[in-house]
Amino acid sequence: RQNLITAAARSMYGAGEPRKRLIEPPFQLESHRYQTLQAADWIAGLVGRFGAYWCDKDAYADYKVFANHFEHRLHRAAKRSGIRTNAPRATQ
Known part of the structure; x- marks a missing residue:
């Protein structure tokens, strides 16, 4: 392989x-062979947790820790995403 x-x-x-x-x-x-893939895995994991938390905060209450630590960074870096339709808008 x-x-x-x-x-x-x-x-x-x-x-x-x-x-x-x-x-x-x-x-x-x-991902250990490709740093770009490793970074993408981490970002996708975080975004998935944000999406779950934003869609149902009660069911995914354990994911609040990710929002507390990383959400402001995602909003600052991201221009737009359909996953954030119900989330507070990022300031530009």
Whole structure:
């Protein structure tokens, strides 16, 4: 499997005809190999918890800790998202 992922990456980024529209090799990847994927995993996890908390604060009360620590940063960095339709709007 490691060899297949490496070969796909070489094909994507190689000098011959690189695949310019692909960001990562099209495999289910382990985040320990790609820092961009690891960051995306963390951000997606946080956003998912925010969405659950915003939609049903009683059912997901345990997720309040994530909102307390990271919500202001997400609002500051994000321009728009449909998941925030019922949440307070970020100041711009």
